[in-house]
Amino acid sequence: MVKQLLLEVGLEEVPSHYLPQTLDQMRDLTSRMLQDHRLPYKKIMALATSRRLVLYVEGLPEKQIAASREIQGPPKKSAYDAKGQPTQAALGFAQAHGVSPNALKVKKTDRGEYVYVILEEKRLATLDLLKELLPQYLGKLTFPKTMRWGKGKARFVRPIHWILAVYNGHVIPFQYANLKSGNRSYGHPLMSPDGFIVRDFKSYLQGTRKRCVIVDQNQRKAMIQKQITLLSRTKKGWVEDDEELLEHNTFLVEYPVALMGRFENHFLNLPVEVLINVMREQQGYFAVQGSDGGVLPYFICIVDVKARKMREILVGHERVLRARFEDARFYFEEDQRIHLEQRVEGLKGVIFHDQLGTLYEKMQRLTTLGSYLAERLEPSSVTILQRAARLCKADLLTGMVREFPKLQGVMGREYAKRQREPEEVYRAIFEHYLPRSTSDSWMPKTPVSKFLAIADKLDTLSGCFGIRLLPSGSEDPYGLRRQGHGLVRILVDGIFLKLSLRDLVRTSLSLYKGKVKGDPDEIVAEVINFLRERMHAFLRARATAAKSQEVGAAWFSEGTYRSDLVDAVLLHEFDNIAEAYRRIVALVIFHQRPEFEPLMVAYKRAARIVPEGFLVPVCPDLFKEPVEYELFE
Template identity: 35%
Template sequence: MKGDLLFELGTEELPPKALKSLSLALGEGASIGLSNHNLSFDKIQLFAAPRRLAILISDLDTQTPDTETVSWGPPLKVAFDADNRPTKAAQAFANKNRLNLSDLSSYIENDGKQDKLCVRSVLKGRPTAELLGMVLSETLRTLPIPKRMRWGKSKEEFVRPVQWAVLLFDGVTLHEDIFGLISGNISQGHRFLGEGDIQIISPKSYEQQLHDGFVIVDFNKRVDIIQSSVNQLAEKIHGVAVIDPDLLIEVAALNEWPVALLGHFDDAFLAVPPEALVSSMKEHQKYFHVIDSKQQLMAAFITVANIISKDPQEIISGNERVIRPRLADAAFFYKNDSAISLIDRRDALRTVVFQEKLGSVFDKTERVAALAEAIAPFVGADRSLAKRAGQISKSDLVSDMVGEFADLQGIMGRYYAINDGEHPDVAQAQLEQYLPRFAKDNLPATAVGTAVALADKLDTLVGIFSIGQQPSGSRDPFALRRASLAILRILVGGNIDLDLKTAIEQAAINFKLTPENHEKTCKQVLTYILERFKAWYKDEGLKAEIFLSVASLNLSNPLDINSRVRAVYAFSLLPEANDLAAANKRVSNILVKQAHSGSMGEVNSLLFQDPAEKILANAVAILKTESKPLLEKRNYSQLLTNLASLRDPIDSFFNDVMVMVDDDEVRSNRLRLLQDLRILFVNVADIAQMAVSK
């Protein structure tokens, strides 16, 4: 038998940024809880609104399945003596399972090997309704809530006070204790538009009944409604609404019955950098902004109200009155900040702590400036401009605007640098120093910005590692994982030929570390950054062995490493790859065992005794010559493609030639040939480490 289940938890307004994750966790937890009792169902629907979390589970088993238990006893030869009388073992089995000794002959089964005493019993399933209270309570208890609260005199804890609970299953209203309340069939509609209590008729009628009470319980439907209505309003003024996905989710979590409204503000505010106006509208008021066909900000905003008003203009006017002082503050900040140049603001950074053991933010800008100047030639930047950009790179942190809107760091730095008359590249570097901020974000577009971005991230990494506070587990307060991946993306994506080891050592010099700490820190930082390649390539679907085959060479140029990895990946797709990887492994093992022989010198063709030796030696010699220009050009793909031609000569060599012969000269000569063969491949990667699978 199957039945539909509805559970709704009614609360005070839930945290909007947590609503969706709570809804997903509730659905997942309930699903796991039911599965743990071997209860199956067709599908689960999630509902989430500001004052409620709900799930609707269709075609849920009304009873847990019967379960059979099997209790095996002793073998017959142990259970009965020679006279076929029950032994003590049989008596113990009978007592344990409450059987009469005279009935034991009815409890004999073969376990596949021998006859034994065996009792089978069937445990009848329990009604699902008896389990739901326990399953749901446990699910609610384990929801990912960082900080729970109590309310009234109750000792119950949840993210917000619980006001009601609805629990219906298979046509019956269930009365269970949920956070000290007894569940029933009474829900509530919209706080202002609804008409009070709503008696839920059935799980399937729930969504429509709440809709009639002016609550759209489907989170995704509210998202669609908001997105569509916001876009339509923007089109009315020949604009385009800029809908930030995170803001859209947050607004959907704030409104049970969303109604979009279009408002305007004074055109004079458009003289303020648009990012500042947008931050003010988005962060404080949760407004969507509008741009014109030229991507310029329009003097309009779209707000979403949680009510149907008889006089929408009154709500619009109210929002216009609220946003006016907000924008006026932004204009005031911009005017005041522009009166002090970024270079003059540097002194204020002396009192801003970067990290207790690493000094102030002013100290950091000194180090970043020096490192950016050193990196500049490698990225094609002017040294003096890179140094200047580094010096003023954090000055906007002590501006009023960034103090109010932290997300504008770098953005406002660029505007203030332009206002100060700084070189355009220096100004742009104020923004680009933070790039890339996340996966698929833009890379710095200017050489100066690239130099400062690399210097800033390397300085942080080296500094934090030097004081022993590198990330551990999920703890990464300085976002060093992100910084490391950003460095790799800049170098690889920007086609920048920079030895990371050299750059890290230069960064470490600025900290004036002890020789021991300098060496230790540089090694740790280099290893840490290059290990981020693993996650990068994993996301692309590349096997770990492909990266490890290159990593084993201990290289430190990310651009070069990436080129080799791409070449090895292409090589791994060749039909010869598996055999060559196995052959390289065999060669490597032989050479490792003979490592005590020392330097092997040149191959002597006069010592060849088998045609297979000569064929392999000739092939190796030819490829040795061909490989040199390919290595110089870093054309690793072509080099490995050429080396694939060695499969047959290598196979013949190992089939026909015994390497470890008694003759010392012949043996050593063959080892020298294998050494030359291995070097050919190791010039690109140690493919012996690859476990290429097709």
């Protein structure tokens, strides 16, 4: 029989966004704990629902594996006298470690001969060891927020209702948070709350499923995916792939049941993004879309119960969504009473950062920096760019964006479009926020959008670096890595091949007019080095998620990342991201050709022959072969 460890902690409902990170933590912590205590295993599984955390380990031995440790003692010359008899130093060393002097060994080292003792570690029974380790294990789990309940002092993510702990069919006896462990689990609190005895993992899965609990999050996710696909098809619609929303609903329930609701057609007059945002962000619902990409008057919600009166549950969801849509419609209509131009002055009262000024000042910097780009790369777009820059932050003062912050840019575009601003203006108002994340596939399309997006992201980077708000380790409260990554993704575009990165950063920094601290040249160098690192991250992501038709497919499609080839370009000179990208791709492709290795061998030989610091102009008069002239040219 395979030896198994099963630990379940029954809880009050845990926020769904806590659980993915908790599962990773459980796996890592378990692996380290077992390795540190000489307990090999075959498999670790971490499972979770909204009301329970489950750890399953398969293949544990009955006892710790054998181990010994070698302890160094005094030098041989101090441990033995001239007759080879142990001295007091040797006797004391042996006594301290509970062995006979005859058990001492002599070993040669770099520092001479020393006395050693080899101690066999005790092999504790796994059951005895686990009853000591599991309370410590629970105490080491961390969460964004914890709480204390009752009279106990233990803190956990939510109050614990029961602890199931079984190894090889036996209860692992311990106490945590004033609760004793046992071999009893419980079903779904609404549909089948009774308890049942657990012998092993198989009986646990059978017992929970029989009582309307799907413990495995991957099974729940598959159930949700299948249900929303089938329901959307009944209306000849589809649901957009949304891993984040799917994960949120997966950890929100123990037994997922999908319901399709309806809302009134007149709400379809709201922008598509507004409808989807309300359903997704506010309610956690899936929007049903039609073949034309528009939203159909239907939504899908995931509930954690299967009851006789499901229609009553659905009516409640429809009522809540209707109220949210009414709020959105109110803000949408009220916002349009004030032109975006009239809101611009209000930006003077909104702080961008207490050391970097207001959003109005940021808008002015974006206008200047965006114009700098437009004048050099597309002079005919300067006027349009300046108009877009002036209006791009005005929607932050609208009721809709205050109520639904993720609609910034979206509402600016919609209001500007309805207020008859030119298409390039209202597109740039939205697109200058793109890409919103490192994985976002949406990018600014028009030159004006690209110029404004660059100005916005670089303004934030320059300002934060100028007042020493630098990202460190896992901390990046101002999203500078995301901003830098987005900046690199835009600047690889061929239209920026003649753009000096150093001049651009220096111009951006100069617009802060005394607000930044330190030497401007040093700050410019720091920003450029930061973007060089982001270039590495961009290329690494490109290598991981490459497509075979992409430039440099032989490199990218393999999912490999050659940092040496990238450094060969980036460490030489880094003043134009578009050019650097093309050089890297060219080098990657060239290094796969058969002549690359012989050429490198020839170069290295020549490099070893030429003295260090040797700088002499080439003399074409000495050439003999035509190929020498071709190489020189």
